Structure formats: C-alpha cells, structure tokens
Amino acid sequence: IEPLLRTKVIAIDRLAKTVSLEGGRTLNYTKLALTTGTRVRRLDCEGADNAQVHYIRSLDDSIALKNKLAEVERVAIIGGGFVGLEVAAVTRKLGKDVIVYEAEERLMGRVVSAMLSEFYTDLHRKNGVSLHMGDRIDRVKVCDNTLEIYANKQHSLDCDIIVAGIGAIANDEIALEAGLSCDRGIIVDNRCLTSDPDVVAAGDCTVHYNQFAGKLVRLESVQNAVDQAKVAASTMLGGEAVYDQVPWFWSDQYDAKLQIAGINSGYDKYLTAGRPEDNKFSIFYFKDDSLIGADSINDPSSHMAVRKIMTTKIASMVQIQENLDDLRSFAQQ
Ligand SMILES: Cc1cc2nc3c(=O)[nH]c(=O)nc-3n(C[C@H](O)[C@H](O)[C@H](O)COP(=O)(O)OP(=O)(O)OC[C@H]3O[C@@H](n4cnc5c(N)ncnc54)[C@H](O)[C@@H]3O)c2cc1C
Numbered sequence: 001i002e003p004l005l006r007t008k009v010i011a012i013d014r015l016a017k018t019v020s021l022e023g024g025r026t027l028n029y030t031k032l033a034l035t036t037g038t039r040v041r042r043l044d045c046e047g048a049d050n051a052q053v054h055y056i057r058s059l060d061d062s063i064a065l066k067n068k069l070a071e072v073e074r075v076a077i078i079g080g081g082f083v084g085l086e087v088a089a090v091t092r093k094l095g096k097d098v099i100v101y102e103a104e105e106r107l108m109g110r111v112v113s114a115m116l117s118e119f120y121t122d123l124h125r126k127n128g129v130s131l132h133m134g135d136r137i138d139r140v141k142v143c144d145n146t147l148e149i150y151a152n153k154q155h156s157l158d159c160d161i162i163v164a165g166i167g168a169i170a171n172d173e174i175a176l177e178a179g180l181s182c183d184r185g186i187i188v189d190n191r192c193l194t195s196d197p198d199v200v201a202a203g204d205c206t207v208h209y210n211q212f213a214g215k216l217v218r219l220e221s222v223q224n225a226v227d228q229a230k231v232a233a234s235t236m237l238g239g240e241a242v243y244d245q246v247p248w249f250w251s252d253q254y255d256a257k258l259q260i261a262g263i264n265s266g267y268d269k270y271l272t273a274g275r276p277e278d279n280k281f282s283i284f285y286f287k288d289d290s291l292i293g294a295d296s297i298n299d300p301s302s303h304m305a306v307r308k309i310m311t312t313k314i315a316s317m318v319q320i321q322e323n324l325d326d327l328r329s330f331a332q333q
Contacts (some may be wrong), residue, residue, distance in 0.1 A: 012178035014196055031236040034175055034186055034194070034201040035229065038168035038220065043078065047140035052147055053162045056083060065163065072160035073097055076149055078137050080107040082251045083165030085120065088129050089253040091163075098129045099159065101151060103136045111249075113264060115283055116295050119276050120253070127254055132156070168220060170205045183207050185218040190242045192232035200235050202228035212247060212292065212310070213263040221249045246310045248303075255279065259303035262293025262310055269317055273324050274299060282306075284320050291315040305331040 004021070011020040018026050040055040042048065054065045065087075069075070075091045077084045080102030091098050104110075106117035107124070124131060132151065139150035146158045170185040181187040181195040185207035192200045192208075203225035207218045227245045234241035249260040256279060267285035274281030274297075282302040284294045291310060296303040305327035309315050312331070323330035 009174060012174055012199075014178050014180075014199070017198065030198070032199045033232055033236065034199065034205060035203050035225075035232075036171035036174070036205045038170050038204045040164075041167040041169050043137065043140075043162075043164050043166065045138045045140065047142065047147075048164075050140055050142055050147065050162075052142075052160070053140065053164060055164055056087065057168075068161055069094060069096065074159040074161075075099070076101065076147070076157070076159040076162045077165065078162060079165035079167070080104075080131070080133075081110065081165055081167065082108060084163070085124065085253055086251060087163050087165060088124060089127070092124075092127050092129055093254075097159075099132060099157065100124065100129055101132045101135045101137055101149075101156075103134065105134055107131070107133075112260070112295060113267070113270070113283060113285070115270070115272070116258075119256075119297070122276075123254060123256060168204065170207075170218060172205055175199075175201070175205075183216065187216070188228075190231075190244065191235045192228050192243060193235055200232035202232040208243070210247065210263065211244060213265060215265075217263065219247055221247065223248050246307050248307060256297050257300075259296045259300060260293070261296075261303055261306040262291075264293040264295070267292060271317055271321060273302065284317075286317045286320075289316045291317075291320060302327055304328070308332070 008022040009019045010022050017029050019029060020026050040057045043053060056062055069091060074097045077088050077100045080100050084100060088098050088100050106114060107120045108117055121131060135151040137149060137151050138153060141148040147162060148158050149156045172182045172186050175186045176182045186194055186201040186205055188194055188201050188206045188208050192202050194201050204220045207216050210217045224247060228243055231241045231243040246261055247263055251258045264285035267287050269286040271284045272281060280298040282294050282296040282299045285292050294302060294306040308331035
C-alpha cells in the first residue's frame with residue numbers, strides 16, 4: 001500500500017477507470033473505493049467567518065480549541081447535538097461559563113428519544129450549562145475582543161469564543177460529478193457497491209438502506225465506517241460479505257456513558273429499566289412489538305445484550321420485560 005498524503009482526488013473518470021489528483025497526476029484503477037467521509041457544516045450567518053468561531057473535525061481543530069479555551073471564560077456552543085454537548089461537558093469541567101444554543105425544541109432531537117433528551121437537559125443544567133432552546137443564531141458581531149451573538153434577530157449575549165457543532169455534510173461531490181447515484185451521500189447497497197459495479201464506498205460519505213431503520217440512512221459512526229469498510233473490501237475482492245450489522249454508537253458526557261444500539265426512529269412503544277435518578281438505566285424501543293433499539297446510560301451489559309438479541313432474533317416487549325433481570329442469558333438462548 002502506498003499512502004499518498006496531502007493528495008486530493010479531484011475527479012473520477014469511470015469510462016477510462018482513472019482518478020485525477022490535485023497537481024495533475026492521473027492514476028488507473030481496477031476497483032475504486034470511495035471513503036471520503038464528511039466535512040463540518042459551517043455557520044452561514046453574518047459574521048460567522050470570524051476566527052473565534054471554532055469547529056471540531058480534525059485533531060488540529062481539537063488542539064486549537066484546547067489552547068484557546070485556556071485563554072477564555074465565556075463559551076457559546078451552537079448546536080445541541082452530540083458534538084456540541086460533549087464540548088459543553090468538557091468546557092464546564094474546565095470551569096468555563098457555557099451556553100448552548102439549540103435551534104430545535106430538544107437536545108439531540110435528530111437521534112435520541114424525548115425521554116433521553118430530557119435526561120440530558122437535566123444533566124447539563126445540573127452541571128451549570130445554560131440552555132437556549134429554539135434559538136437560531138442569525139448574526140455574530142465582533143466588538144473589541146467580544147463576540148455578540150444575535151438569536152432570532154435579537155442581541156442575545158456576549159461571549160469570548162463560539163464552538164459550532166451543527167452537523168456534517170457528506171463529501172460526495174466527486175462521486176456526483178462522476179455520475180454515481182447520490183442522495184446527500186453516495187448510495188450503496190448492502191455489499192457497499194455504488195451504482196457502478198467497479199466502485200464501492202464506505203463510511204460517513206455513504207447512504208444505504210438500513211434494515212434496522214427501514215429506510216435510507218447516512219450513519220456517522222465508527223461502527224458503520226469500520227463494518228462497511230470490511231464489506232467494501234470483500235466486494236472488491238469478489239467476496240460475498242453483506243453489511244447487516246446492528247448500528248451502535250456512544251457518547252460520553254460528564255459521568256453519563258451513553259450507548260445506543262439500533263435505530264429507534266418510528267418506535268411505537270418503549271420500556272424503561274432502571275431510573276434516570278440513579279444515573280443507570282436503559283430505554284428499550286419497540287415497533288410493531290419488535291425490539292428495534294435501546295439507549296443505555298451506564299448500563300453496558302444491557303447495551304451488549306440488545307446488540308446480540310437484535311442480531312440473532314426478533315424479541316417482543318413481553319419477552320424483554322420478562323428477561324430484564326438477565327438479558328445476557330436471553331440473548332444467548
Ligand atoms: C467531533 C467528533 C466526534 C465524534 N465522536 C464519535 C463517537 O463518539 N462515536 C462514533 O462512533 N463516531 C464519532 N464520530 C464520527 C466518526 O468520527 C466518523 O463516523 C468516522 O470518522 C467516519 O470515518 P470515515 O472514514 O467514513 O470518514 P473520515 O474519518 O471523515 O475520513 C475521510 C477521509 O477522507 C479524506 N478525503 C475526503 N475527500 C477526499 C478527496 N477528494 N481526496 C482525498 N482524500 C479525501 C478526508 O480528508 C478524511 O481524512 C465523531 C466525529 C466527530 C467530528
């Protein structure tokens with residue numbers, strides 16, 4: 001393997017089976033794997049190009065933010081998703097004043113259930129984070145060393161730096177320009193094949209029909225990237241592997257370790273084991289009386305059991321309820 005670092009692929013010619021590199025070089029391929037990931041979505045309001053508006057994507061971004069945090073006191077975080085809230089937890093631990101702006105009505109609303117949003121709202125408030133829900137930032141104004149934030153056209157507050165965690169955009173432009181099917185990501189099947197039989201794709205840049213979600217999804221997770229990469233490699237080598245893993249994800253905020261198994265969108269019933277007050281509980285989600293996922297806080301054994309159950313069987317709500325005391329054994333039956 002010859003790594004070509006600091007080398008951007010700028011075009012794919014599927015007829016000639018070549019890729020063009022920045023700088024003019026062209027490489028031939030027999031099979032091509034696209035693993036271009038995502039880039040941060042940037043704030044596009046007035047004043048958002050200020051150097052004190054930070055994003056986190058790379059190690060360099062994190063180091064720059066860490067260094068900056070040593071010099072400032074007031075941190076405004078835009079976006080109450082996983083990235084924004086993990087930054088909020090870390091900056092509170094550093095003793096900074098932290099405000100989180102979330103445009104929607106609840107935290108992490110794109111991914112977690114209302115019950116879990118409520119748990120995280122309490123957790124962040126208890127830890128001293130000021131949460132501004134339903135506020136959309138429309139202007140950042142610089143006054144000396146202070147950033148004035150405007151939300152919903154009103155001056156909202158002043159801060160020293162802004163950290164924006166407002167999502168990611170799939171790097172699918174070279175695939176689109178090459179005529180591959182894309183839908184806010186490169187569309188792949190369960191063998192990670194694109195619409196060209198000689199081109200596979202894997203990871204954050206892809207969109208796939210996920211059997212656990214019952215729809216096309218673009219997953220941004222290490223699990224998805226690693227598992228799809230194995231399948232994509234198998235496909236390129238003529239193997240038969242298919243991508244059918246239960247999706248899972250984690251997030252660490254303060255002393256709450258969240259582990260998510262499955263995709264709970266469209267659930268019609270749920271079951272809770274343990275109590276949020278004890279900082280250890282799981283919520284199990286069901287659709288048409290079948291387990292579709294679980295969110296676990298400081299409850300790794302339930303998380304692992306759910307992943308196993310969803311891989312091997314269809315489990316009803318009654319079955320989960322009856323086996324709550326020993327889900328691991330139920331998973332192994
Ligand atoms: C702050 C943050 C926290 C996260 N936390 C978690 C977490 O707790 N758990 C979890 O499961 N996931 C987490 N993720 C998501 C996880 O990092 C991604 O799912 C994973 O990195 C995806 O891997 P990938 O290889 O698909 O894409 P990437 O890691 O984005 O890699 C894509 C690479 O392709 C390169 N590239 C793009 N276009 C071109 C081109 N044209 N030519 C050449 N090179 C190109 C990019 O420079 C990049 O290096 C987090 C992400 C962020 C940003």
